[in-house]
Amino acid sequence: MNILDLGDIQLHWREDGDPAGAPVVFANSLGTDLRMWDKLxxxxxxxxxxxRYDKRGHGLSSCPAGPYGMGTLVRDAERLLDGLGVRDCVFVGLSVGGLIAQGLAVKRLDLLRAMVLSNTAAKIGTQQMWADRIATVRKDGIEAIADGLMERWFSKPFRATPELRGWRNMLTRQPVEGYAGTAAAIAGTDFITPTxxxxxxxxxxxxxEDGATPPDLVRETAGLIRGARFELIRGAGHLPPVEKPGEYATLLTGFLTAIGHH
Incomplete structure (x- = not known):
C-alpha cells in the first residue's frame, strides 16, 4: 500500500505496469476510490x-474537514505528480477528476502532455443543485442519495446485475465529510474560460446513458478545446471504465498511440 505524506495530507496511490514507462495518471469520480479503474x-x-490515487476525503487518503476548493484538489494532484517524479504524463480524469485535469493543464502544463476528459465538463451542475445535495448528505447521510446516484451512474442493464451492490457500497462508505467537501469544490468551479x-x-x-454529465454537456466541453476528439461510448452511464472497460481501453489505447505515448 502506497501512502504519500504531503504533510497536511496523506494520499493513497497505486502504480501498475512498468515504473520506467510512459506515465498515465488516473483521477476518479466523486464518491468512488481508485478501484474504479480496476477493470481498465x-x-x-x-x-x-x-x-491512480484516491482524492482527499476518498478511499484510503486522509479526510480533512471540508469544504474543499478545486484549487486544493488540483494542488493535491500536482504535489502527487511532483512527489512521484512524473513529467509529461497523459492525465485521465473522470467527472471531478476531469475538472482536476483541466485545472492542472492550465496551472502546470509541464506535468501534462495530453489529457483525457471522461464524463465531465468545464462546469458541472449548478451551485444550488450541489448545495441541496450537500445539505441532504449532511442531514441524512450518503445513503439518502445512493439509489438516485446509481440511476445516474449506470445503465439499466448494469443496474440489474449483482455487481451494482458493490458500487453502491463503495459510494455509501465514503466519508460524508469527504463527499460533501468535494461536492463543494465542484459547485464552485467554472473552467469554461481557462479551458x-x-x-x-x-x-x-x-x-x-450518463445521467450525471449527459453527452451534450460533455460534447460542449470538447468544443472548447482546439483539436479535441469526442467519442461516445454507447450503453454506458457515468462510469464507462466500469461498464464498458473493453471499449474504454480501445479508445484510450488508440489515443495514446496517436500521440506517440508509449
Whole structure:
C-alpha cells in the first residue's frame, strides 16, 4: 500500500505496469476510490506506468474537514505528480477528476502532455443543485442519495446485475465529510474560460446513458478545446471504465498511440 505524506495530507496511490514507462495518471469520480479503474488497467498496453490515487476525503487518503476548493484538489494532484517524479504524463480524469485535469493543464502544463476528459465538463451542475445535495448528505447521510446516484451512474442493464451492490457500497462508505467537501469544490468551479485556452492533445469521452454529465454537456466541453476528439461510448452511464472497460481501453489505447505515448 502506497501512502504519500504531503504533510497536511496523506494520499493513497497505486502504480501498475512498468515504473520506467510512459506515465498515465488516473483521477476518479466523486464518491468512488481508485478501484474504479480496476477493470481498465489490465486491458491497457504493457510498458506504461499507470498511476491512480484516491482524492482527499476518498478511499484510503486522509479526510480533512471540508469544504474543499478545486484549487486544493488540483494542488493535491500536482504535489502527487511532483512527489512521484512524473513529467509529461497523459492525465485521465473522470467527472471531478476531469475538472482536476483541466485545472492542472492550465496551472502546470509541464506535468501534462495530453489529457483525457471522461464524463465531465468545464462546469458541472449548478451551485444550488450541489448545495441541496450537500445539505441532504449532511442531514441524512450518503445513503439518502445512493439509489438516485446509481440511476445516474449506470445503465439499466448494469443496474440489474449483482455487481451494482458493490458500487453502491463503495459510494455509501465514503466519508460524508469527504463527499460533501468535494461536492463543494465542484459547485464552485467554472473552467469554461481557462479551458477554452487549452491546446494540448485531448480525448473527450461520454457515456450515452450518463445521467450525471449527459453527452451534450460533455460534447460542449470538447468544443472548447482546439483539436479535441469526442467519442461516445454507447450503453454506458457515468462510469464507462466500469461498464464498458473493453471499449474504454480501445479508445484510450488508440489515443495514446496517436500521440506517440508509449
Amino acid at each position: 488497467v489490465p486491458r491497457l498496453p504493457q510498458g506504461l506506468r499507470l498511476i 477554452s485556452g487549452l491546446t494540448l492533445p485531448t480525448l473527450v469521452l461520454a457515456g450515452s
